[in-house]
Amino acid sequence: xxxxxxxxxxxxxxxxxxxxxxxxxxxxxxxxxxxxxxxxxxxxxxxxxxxxxxxxxxxxxxxxxxxxxxxxxxxxxxxxxxxxxxxxxxxxxxxxxxxxxxxxxxxxxxxxxxxxxxxxxxxxxxxxxxxxxxxxxxxxxxxxxxxxxxxxxxxxxxxxxxxxxxxxxxxxxxxxxxxxxxxxxxxxxxxxxxxxxxxxxxxxxxxxxxxxxxxxxxxxxxxxxxxxxxxxxxxxxxxxxxxxxxxxxxxxxxxxxxxxxxxxxxxxxxxxxxxxxxxxxxxxxxxxxxxxxxxxxxxxxxxxxxxxxxxxxxxxxxxxxxxxxxxxxxxxxxxxxxxxxxxxxxxxxxxxxxxxxxxxxxxxxxxxxxxxxxxxxxxxxxxxxxxxxxxxxxxxxxxxxxxxxxxxxxxxxxxxxxxxxxxxxxxxxxxxxxxxxxxxxxxxxxxxxxxxxxxxxxxxxxxxxxxxxxxxxxxxxxxxxxxxxxxxxxxxxxxxxxxxxxxxxxxxxxxxxxxxxxxxxxxxxxxxxxxxxxxxxxxx
Numbered sequence: 001x002x003x004x005x006x007x008x009x010x011x012x013x014x015x016x017x018x019x020x021x022x023x024x025x026x027x028x029x030x031x032x033x034x035x036x037x038x039x040x041x042x043x044x045x046x047x048x049x050x051x052x053x054x055x056x057x058x059x060x061x062x063x064x065x066x067x068x069x070x071x072x073x074x075x076x077x078x079x080x081x082x083x084x085x086x087x088x089x090x091x092x093x094x095x096x097x098x099x100x101x102x103x104x105x106x107x108x109x110x111x112x113x114x115x116x117x118x119x120x121x122x123x124x125x126x127x128x129x130x131x132x133x134x135x136x137x138x139x140x141x142x143x144x145x146x147x148x149x150x151x152x153x154x155x156x157x158x159x160x161x162x163x164x165x166x167x168x169x170x171x172x173x174x175x176x177x178x179x180x181x182x183x184x185x186x187x188x189x190x191x192x193x194x195x196x197x198x199x200x201x202x203x204x205x206x207x208x209x210x211x212x213x214x215x216x217x218x219x220x221x222x223x224x225x226x227x228x229x230x231x232x233x234x235x236x237x238x239x240x241x242x243x244x245x246x247x248x249x250x251x252x253x254x255x256x257x258x259x260x261x262x263x264x265x266x267x268x269x270x271x272x273x274x275x276x277x278x279x280x281x282x283x284x285x286x287x288x289x290x291x292x293x294x295x296x297x298x299x300x301x302x303x304x305x306x307x308x309x310x311x312x313x314x315x316x317x318x319x320x321x322x323x324x325x326x327x328x329x330x331x332x333x334x335x336x337x338x339x340x341x342x343x344x345x346x347x348x349x350x351x352x353x354x355x356x357x358x359x360x361x362x363x364x365x366x367x368x369x370x371x372x373x374x375x376x377x378x379x380x381x382x383x384x385x386x387x388x389x390x391x392x393x394x395x396x397x398x399x400x401x402x403x404x405x406x407x408x409x410x411x412x413x414x415x416x417x418x419x420x421x422x423x424x425x426x427x428x429x430x431x432x433x434x435x436x437x438x439x440x441x442x443x444x445x446x447x448x449x450x451x452x453x454x455x456x457x458x459x460x461x462x463x464x465x466x467x468x469x470x471x472x473x474x475x476x477x478x479x480x481x482x483x484x485x486x487x488x489x490x491x492x493x494x495x496x497x498x499x500x501x502x503x504x505x506x507x508x509x510x511x512x513x514x515x516x517x518x519x520x521x522x523x524x525x526x527x528x529x530x531x532x533x534x535x536x537x538x539x540x
Contacts, residue, residue: 081316083305083306083312084305085241085305085306085307085308085309085311085312086303086304086305086306086307087239087240087241087244087303087307088239088303088304088307090239090300090303091239091240091248091303091307093298093299093300094235094239094299094300095235095239095240095248095251095252097159097291097294097295097298097299098159098228098231098232098235098252098299099251099252099255100255100291100294101159101162101163101166101228101291101295102225102228102229102252102253102255102256102259103255103256103258103259103262104166104170104259104284104287104288104291105166105221105224105225105228105229105256105259106225106256106257106259106260106263107259107260107262107263107284108135108166108169108170108173108218108221108259108284108288109132109135109136109139109221109222109225109259109260110132110259110260110263110264110355110356111263111267111280111281111284112128112131112132112263112267112271113128113132113260113263113264113267113355113356113358113359113377114263114264114267114268114358114359114370114373114374114377115128115267115268115271115277116128116129116359118271118272118273118274118276118277119131119271119277121273121274122208122274122277123208123211123214126211129356129483129484129487131214131215131218132356132483133480133483133484134215134218134219134222135218135219135221135222135225136222136352136476136477136479136480136483137222137480138218138219138222138223139222139223139225139226139229139472139476140473140476140477140480141223142222142223142224142225142226142227143226143230143469143470143472143473143476144324144469144473145226146158146226146227146230146231146465146469147230147321147324147327147463147465147466147469148323148324149227150227150231150234150465151320151321151323151463151465154301154302155231155234155235155238155301155302156299156300156301157301158227158231159227159228159231159295159299160292160295160296160299161227162224162225162227162228163224163288163291163292163295163296164292164296165220165221165223165224166220166221166224166225166288166292167285167288167289167291167292168217168220169216169217169218169219169220169221169223169224170217170221170281170284170285170288170289171217171285171289172209172213172214172216172217172220173209173213173214173217173218173221173281173284173285174209174217174278174281174282174284174285175207175208175209175213175281176207176209178282178285178286181278181279181282207274207278208274208277208278208281226469226472228252228256229253229256229468229472230465230468230469230472231465231468232248232249232252232253232449232452232468233245233249233452233453233456233464233465233467233468234463234464234465234468235248235252236248236249236252236453236464237308237310237311237456237464238302238303238306238307238311239303239307240307240308241307241308242307242308242309242310242534242535242538243396243397244396245308245396245453246392246393246395246396246449246450246453247388247389247392247393247396249392249449249452249453250388250389250391250392250446250449250450251385251388251389251392252449253388253448253449253452254384254385254387254388254445254446254448254449255385257351257381257382257384257385257441257445258381258382258385260355260377260381261377261378261379261380261381261382262378264358264373264374264375264377264378264381265374265375265377265378266280266283267280267374268370268371268373268374269371269374270283308538309537309538309539310460310461310534310537310538313461313537314461319461321463321465321466322463324463324466324469327462327463327466327467328466328470330459330462331455331459331462331466331467331470334458334459334462334530335458335529335530336454336458336528336529336530336531337455337458337459337530338524339451339524339525339527339528340401340405340451340452340454340455340458340471340528341451341455341470341471341474342521342524342525343405343409343447343451343521343525344447344448344451344452344455344471344474344475345471345474345475345478345521346409346447346517346518346521347444347445347447347448347451347475348448348475348476348478348479349475349478349479349482349514349517350412350416350440350444350514350517350518351384351441351444351445352479352482352483353479353482353483353486353510353513353514354380354419354437354440354514355377355380355381356483356486356487357486357487357490357510358373358376358377358380359373360490361419361433361437362376362377362433364508366429366430366433367430367433367434376434376437379434379437379438379441380437380438380440380441381441382441383437383438383439383440383441383442383445384441384442384444384445384446385445386442387441387442387443387445387446388445388446388448388449390446391404391408391443391446391450392446392449392450395450395453399532399535401450401451401453401454401457401532402525402528404446404450405447405450405451405454405525406522406525406526407443408443408444408446408447408450409444409447409518409521409522409525410522411439411443411444412440412443412444412518413515413518413519413522415436415439415440415443415444416436416440416511416514416515416518417436417507417511417515418432418433418436419433419436419437419440419511448471448475451471452467452468452471454532455467455468455471456468456534457532457533457534457535458530458531458532458533459533460533460534460537461533461534482513482517485513486510486513486514487510488509489508489509489510489512489513490508490509490510491509492508492509493507493508493509494507494508494509494512
């Protein structure tokens with residue numbers, strides 16, 4: 001416990017909370033929204049481990065929270081009337097599959113990031129950067145559909161369907177390239193060499209597919225990915241206890257970084273030419289198919305009993321999520337929502353820029369061997385996952401969202417510098433570059449899941465999927481715009497103190513660009529001051 005937390009122990013009465021969200025309610029009502037204020041009972045902290053009647057275990061606190069109007073209210077769960085929050089081992093299976101699907105989707109997105117030359121040789125006139133941009137733009141569009149789809153069909157059906165869509169997209173990207181691989185594994189490739197070399201309109205039938213087919217497959221995976229990246233807060237709310245949510249969201253949201261790490265390591269090792277790229281894409285298609293089959297077999301919808309007081313209250317009060325556009329209006333009128341959104345965008349923009357241009361970043365620091373670059377990129381992505389788990393556990397215990405986020409952003413300012421700053425007297429420092437890269441991932445990566453959970457907390461009982469859809473939309477849309485800008489900025493080199501030999505250095509434009517994003521976000525985020533509504537409901 002952290003007694004110095006300025007938000008965790010914020011005592012609020014009904015009048016205070018009504019003042020806090022009065023503007024949001026008024027704005028929603030004026031705009032035809034479905035939001036109103038309703039009282040919700042909060043159990044006292046002395047009885048946070050049980051759910052008793054009003055006559056038991058001391059006083060209760062009442063607070064007002066935004067709730068949907070009758071149009072958004074469904075039939076309550078009578079079977080949960082006397083239920084006690086319960087967690088189930090199945091939650092780890094749920095988390096495992098959602099994390100694996102996120103891993104595969106970002107592996108596809110950045111599959112050619114570490115082998116741009118090989119890809120451009122296979123598809124002359126096309127670039128790896130362009131393919132990543134196509135993926136991100138489709139991701140942005142799909143984010144707009146996730147919330148309403150999940151609300152209508154449920155998490156289970158959406159995740160299963162999206163895993164199938166991703167698998168089909170991966171097979172389109174692979175084409176029939178798996179056929180030569182199978183013949184090779186069976187030891188009969190030489191016997192069918194003429195068949196394998198068959199061409200249709202001058203294109204190898206059993207080689208890489210034409211570029212338009214690659215694009216269609218990429219669009220399909222890009223369409224599926226938001227269903228894995230926008231739903232971790234919902235999964236955490238539905239399956240995990242209040243002291244596990246930040247950690248579980250960190251694992252699911254950041255596990256896609258393991259996919260990027262796989263792209264660096266596996267892509268760099270396998271795709272050493274046309275045939276290698278062919279095998280590489282076939283491997284991704286096989287693994288995505290295995291993940292989809294497992295999802296269909298084991299992924300469930302809801303636990304029998306919710307895992308926390310806040311989630312139990314939503315079900316007992318007949319809560320039904322509003323349409324996405326209603327949630328958007330409500331969230332942007334809610335105090336404390338914009339700051340987590342800005343921090344999320346800052347984090348995802350920095351990690352995507354570094355991931356997309358890892359080759360340039362490492363080469364300017366003196367790391368030129370392709371395998372060393374791949375392992376450095378892998379280390380960066382793994383550091384993001386580890387940081388999310390370790391820092392996420394701390395936030396789960398303390399609820400210090402603001403302090404942790406500001407600290408991580410401030411550290412990112414320091415750690416970004418070595419990625420593009422060269423001190424002429426010292427020359428290139430590969431060791432400093434790699435260490436800075438790892439620590440940058442460790443501190444800037446967790447900003448995403450921490451602020452996803454914070455945004456859900458301040459907008460409770462809002463739709464968790466809608467919150468994350470907005471954040472993913474903002475993050476990926478900005479990334480799609482900022483990646484090419486950073487690419488152009490990386491070609492600019494600014495001289496610092498050229499007349500002072502001891503301090504003379506130069507800095508690349510992309511590093512200045514990322515530092516500017518961090519500084520702006522840090523300044524804006526300091527204004528965050530909103531009650532943690534869901535934590536209050538849970539008694540945290």
